[in-house]
Amino acid sequence: MFIEITKKENYAILVLNRESSLNALNSEILQELRDQLKILNSDPKMRGFIITGKGNKAFCAGADIIEMKDMTPDEAEEFARKGHKTMNAISNSDLISIAAVNGYALGGGLELALACDLRIASSNAKFALPETGLGLVPGFGGTQRLPRIVGRGIALEMILTGELIDAEKALQIGLINYVFHIEELLPKAEEMMEKILNHKGKEAQKIAKWLVHSGSELPLTASLEREITSFASLFEKKEPKIGIEAFLKKEKPNF
Numbered sequence: 471m472f473i474e475i476t477k478k479e480n481y482a483i484l485v486l487n488r489e490s491s492l493n494a495l496n497s498e499i500l501q502e503l504r505d506q507l508k509i510l511n512s513d514p515k516m517r518g519f520i521i522t523g524k525g526n527k528a529f530c531a532g533a534d535i536i537e538m539k540d541m542t543p544d545e546a547e548e549f550a551r552k553g554h555k556t557m558n559a560i561s562n563s564d565l566i567s568i569a570a571v572n573g574y575a576l577g578g579g580l581e582l583a584l585a586c587d588l589r590i591a592s593s594n595a596k597f598a599l600p601e602t603g604l605g606l607v608p609g610f611g612g613t614q615r616l617p618r619i620v621g622r623g624i625a626l627e628m629i630l631t632g633e634l635i636d637a638e639k640a641l642q643i644g645l646i647n648y649v650f651h652i653e654e655l656l657p658k659a660e661e662m663m664e665k666i667l668n669h670k671g672k673e674a675q676k677i678a679k680w681l682v683h684s685g686s687e688l689p690l691t692a693s694l695e696r697e698i699t700s701f702a703s704l705f706e707k708k709e710p711k712i713g714i715e716a717f718l719k720k721e722k723p724n725f
């Protein structure tokens with residue numbers, strides 16, 4: 471098993487556990503991640519998950535270079551598709567995801583963090599898309615997700631130079647939201663998850679996540695229209711009633 475899973479009340483912590491290869495993503499670990507997500511998605515108690523890496527050195531050092539070494543174009547396509555399926559399963563899930571980046575997040579490792587909704591990092595974290603230095607391009611979504619998060623200029627610089635950036639720089643460009651000491655990283659990720667989940671509408675958060683992610687694929691007028699109809703659709707659910715009544719009673723809502 472390459473994924474350690476700990477379930478809390480309404481979220482799970484997934485730890486990439488392949489420390490001897492700096493948690494590199496081989497076919498098995500990609501499949502396992504997807505299988506675990508399927509289980510979490512179908513558990514009605516689950517509302518989010520945190521992904522981190524085993525150890526203090528790496529979140530994930532990328533796709534497994536050894537597995538890629540002798541790939542034919544067909545095998546490479548299959549591997550890239552497998553990676554995309556896993557990354558899409560994360561970003562399309564109704565569950566809220568936080569990447570707690572505890573060291574190197576390189577290549578496919580950074581792409582894994584990019585597929586999550588939010589990213590925080592330890593002060594020793596280092597980020598890069600070094601694929602062009604291997605004669606490759608990012609193949610697990612990096613060419614598309616990175617520019618959507620940090621802008622085209624910074625993304626192209628990272629992709630074309632392949633250079634490492636540190637946690638402070640990652641914070642400055644908006645790649646991550648916070649930097650913490652490594653010992654504090656997981657407790658802070660859990661604190662953040664609890665802040666997100668407690669006393670917030672599940673349906674509302676599911677729709678908010680979908681609106682933000684899917685909106686960037688649409689023209690502005692269409693995505694704004696989608697916001698209106700989604701806003702209205704929530705009034706068919708019981709959540710707005712609970713939330714608004716609690717506000718008026720000066721209480722915390724219990725959805």
Ligand code: CO8
Pocket residue numbers: 490491492494531532533534535536538546547549550553574576577578579600601604606607608609610
């Ligand atoms: N794959 C497999 N093994 C790895 C990887 C990796 N990506 N990264 C590190 N390892 C292994 C090393 O081979 C080493 O194993 P061993 O002990 O058996 O020699 C062990 O992990 C420890 O690594 P190092 O000895 O290299 O540790 P250092 O502290 O000297 O260096 C680095 C740490 C800087 C992180 C270094 O390991 C490194 O540069 N790793 C490779 C990073 C990289 O280039 N990642 C991008 C890979 S390409 C990619 O992710 C493309 C994604 C899309 C794929 C599309 C599919 C077709």
